[in-house]
Amino acid sequence: MKRSITLSALALAIALPTFAGAQTAPGTAQYAANLGVNAEQFTLSELVALDKALEDNNRTGANFILSQAGSDVNYDQLQAGQISDPNAAPLVTRASSTSSTSTAGKSQIAATIGVDPADFTLNELVGLKSAVDTNDEQKIRAILTKAGVERNALSIM
Numbered sequence: 001m002k003r004s005i006t007l008s009a010l011a012l013a014i015a016l017p018t019f020a021g022a023q024t025a026p027g028t029a030q031y032a033a034n035l036g037v038n039a040e041q042f043t044l045s046e047l048v049a050l051d052k053a054l055e056d057n058n059r060t061g062a063n064f065i066l067s068q069a070g071s072d073v074n075y076d077q078l079q080a081g082q083i084s085d086p087n088a089a090p091l092v093t094r095a096s097s098t099s100s101t102s103t104a105g106k107s108q109i110a111a112t113i114g115v116d117p118a119d120f121t122l123n124e125l126v127g128l129k130s131a132v133d134t135n136d137e138q139k140i141r142a143i144l145t146k147a148g149v150e151r152n153a154l155s156i157m
Contacts, residue, residue: 034123036078041069054078055142113156119149132156 024032024039031047032039035054042050046065053061054075062075103117109125110117113132120128124143131139140153 034121037066037069037071037073041071055146115149115151115156120147128156 025044028042028044028047029039031044031051032042035047035050037047037050039047046069050062050065052058053065059075062078066074066078103122106117106120106122106125109122109129110120113125113129115125115128117125120143124147128140128143130136131143135157137153137157140156144151144153144156
């Protein structure tokens, strides 16, 4: 009896990492979707580095991270809003996330910082609110540029 329990525990210990690695964490999947890439190709640290490279308009750095992960998109495609994960489309396309029918949450966040919710994704609004709260003019400028909104960062602060 003791031997069968030990063998069962050993089998579980061997199989568990396989099962755990088979699924991408929801937060990582959402982060990847927000960036427009396939979550299964990237580690969380690679996604953070990619996000930073995109925010800094670092074409070389972003393309390096994308190529190392085996992604089928490049910097220019991501900046243009093209995505590599067709299942992520509802999460990341600007058309779907900035439609004229804004959610109540988007409208509320946008109202507190004085912007049009239709111009931003929910994630951009959250980032913009955080940047406004911390007086981070550079981050505000980056979000406005990424969203294609021609507005002075100081007018939001």
